Amino acid sequence: MNGKRLRLLIWKEFLQLRRDPLFLRLAMAMPIIQLVLFGYVVAADVTNLKTAVIDLDRTPASRTIAASFAASDYFNIVARPDGEDALRPLLDRNEIALAIVIPAGTQASLERGEVAGIGIVVDGSDSSTASVGTSYASRVIAGYNALPDAGPGAKASVRVVFNQSLRTVNTMIPGLIATIMMISVLAIMSQAVVKERERGTLEQMFTTPISRGEYLVGKVVPYMVLSGVQALFVATIGTLWFRVPFYGSVWVVLTGLLLFMLTNVGMGLLISLVSRTRQQAQQMMMFVMLPTMILSGFIFPIESMPDAIKPFTAAIPMTHALVVMRGAFVKGAGFDALATPLLALAGFAVAIFGLAVVLMRRRLSE
Amino acid sequence: MTDSPAQQASDAVVASELRRSFGAVKAVDGVSLRVPRGAIFGLLGPDGAGKSTLIRMLATVLAPDSGDATVAGASVTKRPDAVTPRIGYMSQQFCMYPDLTVAENIDFFAVLRGVDKPTRKRRAAELLASMGMAQFTRRAAGRLSGGMKQKLMLTSTLMHSPEILLLDEPTTGVDPVSRREFWTILAELQRAGTTVVVATPYMDEAERCSHVAFMLSGQITHHGTPAELKALIPGVLIEVDAPDPRQALAAASGAPGVRSAHLLGDHVRVLSDADAQAPERLQALLRAQGIEATALAIEPDMEAAFSYLAEAAS
Amino acid sequence: MRASAARIAALVRKEFTHLFRDPRSLALVLLLPVVELLLFAWAISFDVREVPTIIWDADGSAASRAYVQQYAAGGFFTVKGSADSYDDIDKAFERGQARVAVVVPAGFQRAQDAGLRADVQVLVDGGEPTSARMGEAYALALNQRYNATSFASWVARTPGASVDAPTTGVLEPRVRTWYNPDRLSSVFLIPGLVVVIIMIVTVQQTAVTIVRERDQHTAEQMLVSPLSHTELVVGKLLPWTVLAFVDMAIVVGLGMGLFELPMRGSWAVLAAGSVLFVFASLAIGLIISSVTPSPETANIAAIMVAFLPSFLLSGFAFPIASMPPVLQAVTYAFPAREMVTISRGVFLKGAGLADVWTELLQLTAYAVVAVGVAVRLYGRRARR
Numbered sequence A: 001m002n003g004k005r006l007r008l009l010i011w012k013e014f015l016q017l018r019r020d021p022l023f024l025r026l027a028m029a030m031p032i033i034q035l036v037l038f039g040y041v042v043a044a045d046v047t048n049l050k051t052a053v054i055d056l057d058r059t060p061a062s063r064t065i066a067a068s069f070a071a072s073d074y075f076n077i078v079a080r081p082d083g084e085d086a087l088r089p090l091l092d093r094n095e096i097a098l099a100i101v102i103p104a105g106t107q108a109s110l111e112r113g114e115v116a117g118i119g120i121v122v123d124g125s126d127s128s129t130a131s132v133g134t135s136y137a138s139r140v141i142a143g144y145n146a147l148p149d150a151g152p153g154a155k156a157s158v159r160v161v162f163n164q165s166l167r168t169v170n171t172m173i174p175g176l177i178a179t180i181m182m183i184s185v186l187a188i189m190s191q192a193v194v195k196e197r198e199r200g201t202l203e204q205m206f207t208t209p210i211s212r213g214e215y216l217v218g219k220v221v222p223y224m225v226l227s228g229v230q231a232l233f234v235a236t237i238g239t240l241w242f243r244v245p246f247y248g249s250v251w252v253v254l255t256g257l258l259l260f261m262l263t264n265v266g267m268g269l270l271i272s273l274v275s276r277t278r279q280q281a282q283q284m285m286m287f288v289m290l291p292t293m294i295l296s297g298f299i300f301p302i303e304s305m306p307d308a309i310k311p312f313t314a315a316i317p318m319t320h321a322l323v324v325m326r327g328a329f330v331k332g333a334g335f336d337a338l339a340t341p342l343l344a345l346a347g348f349a350v351a352i353f354g355l356a357v358v359l360m361r362r363r364l365s366e
Numbered sequence B: 001m002t003d004s005p006a007q008q009a010s011d012a013v014v015a016s017e018l019r020r021s022f023g024a025v026k027a028v029d030g031v032s033l034r035v036p037r038g039a040i041f042g043l044l045g046p047d048g049a050g051k052s053t054l055i056r057m058l059a060t061v062l063a064p065d066s067g068d069a070t071v072a073g074a075s076v077t078k079r080p081d082a083v084t085p086r087i088g089y090m091s092q093q094f095c096m097y098p099d100l101t102v103a104e105n106i107d108f109f110a111v112l113r114g115v116d117k118p119t120r121k122r123r124a125a126e127l128l129a130s131m132g133m134a135q136f137t138r139r140a141a142g143r144l145s146g147g148m149k150q151k152l153m154l155t156s157t158l159m160h161s162p163e164i165l166l167l168d169e170p171t172t173g174v175d176p177v178s179r180r181e182f183w184t185i186l187a188e189l190q191r192a193g194t195t196v197v198v199a200t201p202y203m204d205e206a207e208r209c210s211h212v213a214f215m216l217s218g219q220i221t222h223h224g225t226p227a228e229l230k231a232l233i234p235g236v237l238i239e240v241d242a243p244d245p246r247q248a249l250a251a252a253s254g255a256p257g258v259r260s261a262h263l264l265g266d267h268v269r270v271l272s273d274a275d276a277q278a279p280e281r282l283q284a285l286l287r288a289q290g291i292e293a294t295a296l297a298i299e300p301d302m303e304a305a306f307s308y309l310a311e312a313a314s
Numbered sequence C: 001m002r003a004s005a006a007r008i009a010a011l012v013r014k015e016f017t018h019l020f021r022d023p024r025s026l027a028l029v030l031l032l033p034v035v036e037l038l039l040f041a042w043a044i045s046f047d048v049r050e051v052p053t054i055i056w057d058a059d060g061s062a063a064s065r066a067y068v069q070q071y072a073a074g075g076f077f078t079v080k081g082s083a084d085s086y087d088d089i090d091k092a093f094e095r096g097q098a099r100v101a102v103v104v105p106a107g108f109q110r111a112q113d114a115g116l117r118a119d120v121q122v123l124v125d126g127g128e129p130t131s132a133r134m135g136e137a138y139a140l141a142l143n144q145r146y147n148a149t150s151f152a153s154w155v156a157r158t159p160g161a162s163v164d165a166p167t168t169g170v171l172e173p174r175v176r177t178w179y180n181p182d183r184l185s186s187v188f189l190i191p192g193l194v195v196v197i198i199m200i201v202t203v204q205q206t207a208v209t210i211v212r213e214r215d216q217h218t219a220e221q222m223l224v225s226p227l228s229h230t231e232l233v234v235g236k237l238l239p240w241t242v243l244a245f246v247d248m249a250i251v252v253g254l255g256m257g258l259f260e261l262p263m264r265g266s267w268a269v270l271a272a273g274s275v276l277f278v279f280a281s282l283a284i285g286l287i288i289s290s291v292t293p294s295p296e297t298a299n300i301a302a303i304m305v306a307f308l309p310s311f312l313l314s315g316f317a318f319p320i321a322s323m324p325p326v327l328q329a330v331t332y333a334f335p336a337r338e339m340v341t342i343s344r345g346v347f348l349k350g351a352g353l354a355d356v357w358t359e360l361l362q363l364t365a366y367a368v369v370a371v372g373v374a375v376r377l378y379g380r381r382a383r384r
Helices: A003-018 A021-042 A060-071 A084-092 A106-111 A127-145 A169-199 A201-206 A212-241 A250-274 A278-295 A317-331 A339-363 B005-009 B051-058 B080-086 B102-112 B117-130 B146-158 B176-191 B226-231 B245-253 B278-288 B302-313 C002-020 C023-043 C062-074 C086-094 C108-113 C129-157 C185-206 C209-215 C218-223 C229-258 C267-291 C295-313 C325-331 C335-349 C353-381
Strands: A049-055 A075-079 A098-102 A115-123 A153-161 B011-022 B025-036 B040-044 B066-071 B087-090 B164-168 B195-200 B211-216 B219-224 B236-241 B258-264 B267-272 B294-298 C051-057 C077-082 C100-104 C117-125 C170-178
Touching: A003 A021, A003 A212, A021 A169, A021 A212, A021 C295, A021 C325, A049 A060, A049 A084, A049 A127, A060 A075, A060 A098, A060 A106, A060 A127, A075 A127, A084 A098, A084 A115, A098 A127, A106 A115, A115 A127, A127 C129, A127 C170, A153 C129, A169 A201, A169 A212, A169 A250, A169 A278, A169 A317, A169 C295, A212 A250, A212 A339, A250 A278, A250 A317, A250 A339, A278 A317, A278 C023, A317 A339, A317 C086, B011 B051, B011 B195, B025 B051, B025 B066, B025 B195, B025 B211, B025 B219, B040 B051, B040 B176, B051 B066, B051 B164, B051 B195, B080 B087, B087 B146, B102 B117, B102 B146, B102 C002, B102 C218, B117 B146, B146 B164, B146 B176, B176 B195, B211 B226, B211 B302, B219 B226, B219 B302, B226 B302, B236 B245, B236 B278, B245 B258, B245 B267, B245 B278, B258 B302, B267 B278, B267 B302, B278 B294, C002 C023, C002 C229, C023 C185, C023 C229, C051 C062, C051 C086, C051 C129, C062 C077, C062 C100, C062 C108, C062 C129, C086 C100, C086 C117, C100 C129, C108 C117, C117 C129, C185 C229, C185 C267, C185 C295, C185 C335, C229 C267, C229 C353, C267 C295, C267 C335, C267 C353, C295 C325, C295 C335, C335 C353
Parallel strands: A049 A075, A049 A098, A115 C170, A153 C117, B040 B195, B040 B211, B087 B164, B164 B195, C051 C077, C051 C100
Antiparallel strands: A098 A115, B011 B025, B011 B066, B211 B219, B236 B267, B236 B294, B258 B267, C100 C117
């Protein structure tokens, strides 16, 4: 491989990039927008749910119960209607997320030593709020029920290990760094070769002494640099702006990101080689990107997925990248703990790149 | 050209002081011209002369920075929508859809032009037959040869029977046979009354125009009929054949009475002072220097005219 | 007028011809939404359950085993294995193999027999905050239930046990879920998914239409024809509107057939909203294509301006109420938000015109403005 020719190719790519300033500006703006969107939207911790409390009992006991809900961080009492018919419009207009109904006769039941039911009404059309809200309510009720420390039983002390603040942002940002890298690399690389093939400059290139290997490296390096800069940008702004703590080793993060970048470059190249037009390349890219974002555990936890799908999530490189990033940031995990996902990423990089090279030999000679 | 006002009124195109720049580059720098009705008007000039830009302004596809033109009786700046129904415009690049067939392309643009269905069928059949493309109606436009692509574009522009055709280098990159066919078609169109304005870098095509304008660096340097332009050449045009043309060129350039000499392919063309004996003298001179040359006087052609006028302009 | 309709018809026919001559693209345009739908609806659930848990039972007694059994029985926790030390637990957490660990100390049974409380530790991995919170809540509730039953049986077994504890009853939550009783995430997601899919189609479209004209110099030929800018824009929007509707029909059909999505409201309202929304989205796509210099930029711009915000800010999957107020205001800038409200309202809450007329009005305004701007912008690009 000739160093001079390589430098020339890389220089050409940079030149072409410079000619499209809007593209570069977008490339830098995109991560910021994604940071804001993901950081504030997806990572939003569901707390302070707008709640209505309907007290049909109006006894000291029911007032205590209502007070324990009001005292909890999870609930924000915004309405105290007189009856249940007031609930439907409140729910429909999204003025409340859930309602607590204390039926008449609650105190009486409790004094008789019976089980008293407390109604929790949730809007099932907002599933995430519904399930979380239900669990919070259960917790408040459990707190009310807590018996004094007499008699046998278990005194459970719950301790949060890692991310004690339980802020979702702290786990979302590390994942976002990987995601943003994936999106940009895929978007750019999938167009890279196709563009030249459509224009016909590809054929021109191979009548010169440039070897296929040099071409590949020359194409890939500038975008890797660009993407690396972008990732650093995101990492810095993300951690600083959202005050995300970092407990782990920078080397682990860099290794993970580098390996992940390679898999994405390879994937983008594959798409680029397989598509005949830019339009097809772009459609394929979306086809690959969406399931990756959905199934990798970036937004939706893998545990919640049906068992049939879980094995497939391991086939997605991003799943492993997320384990590495989150492990390093949040849990301070080192190379030993993260050996498996790192090796998986390396394996993917080798396999995908290898495939791209093989395909390139065949396709580019068409 | 000094035409009477009545003649001016019947001109197909009247351009006046058209100017257009792209950034710092003055593509068209104050062009005024007149194209009589029924003419085949050739715009000649090298690459970058501004021919494309001029044609596009006349076609209302590009807006001039200043100046105006009246095409088919309407102003291109003030009433472009009155101009477009009467013109056909063929761009330099292939402007059809490569994945659509010949028939589909023609039909689509004809519908856009408002040609009704029975007319479309009839015209398409006639035109394609006359161009020898009848059996290619179902071929994808992207898979046509260069010459057929040009014919396809021409067919498309003719579907609505325009009065004026504006063609931007329609034969560039086309094989000589197709080129000749193309010009035969243009001649027929002219006979039927269509005015044709065609930009071309090919000097031999200029011969077949009724009027010609030379364009250089955004300006029209000379215009007139081919005969008028050729008459501008002073002296005698001599063509020299020699085994080593370059050597002959060098020798001829210094010869007495020679105004200019240049190479055209394998021949040396020499412009010499008007003198019936000039060819024999030149031949003798060259032979005396050991060059086995033959020199013959030839009729001036457009190439010679252009070379001479271009040199004179610089 | 007739010629105008003929021109629009010709544009539509041509657009479809392009599409059908590129079967790979067509397949992707039609298949992509279906695949995404299946993926989303089936794979995604907001219900956190089967949280991997490991147990360190240092006591190994009948009582401790009974206690541990509670966790497995609940459905929320899934016992994945056991540990013997805090190191084990740390490693399991770091590797992501478990998110909850229960540590039962030695002497658990002895404490129970003596009528005393035993200290149990529940360690929760904060790396998955939502399941951590819920894990906390359920662990506490579980313990409290265990305490109640063991207290009752202790009182019963132990003669002369002091019954200092007040014999109060116990509160129990009775959950009533409206509109989606089984709390199927898919039912929750699909109405919003319809919206996202239309955005995906929009993004695809932007890569194609105006770029094609620009690249193939056919735009000039259109300029010298009587084709008006409005006709051009409408002619480009219509075929993709049809495609978007086909996609929508597939998604709704599959949703109702495979995922038991109910339809409780008015089809007419849904259709009206959809038409407006599709037009608005596609027009936005055209605007993006007109404004960006290259197809790559158009691509990225479409993703950023059309797809991502509608995915994240429309309320489709992430509750708007949880967003910071600034972002909540921003969501109004995207028509996807209104469409999700209409869609969800119609499918799940039986909404009719009276319920969603404000949203419909907003969508109409969007569609009109977007198409108007698209026409104006495309006009500006011509006749340079």
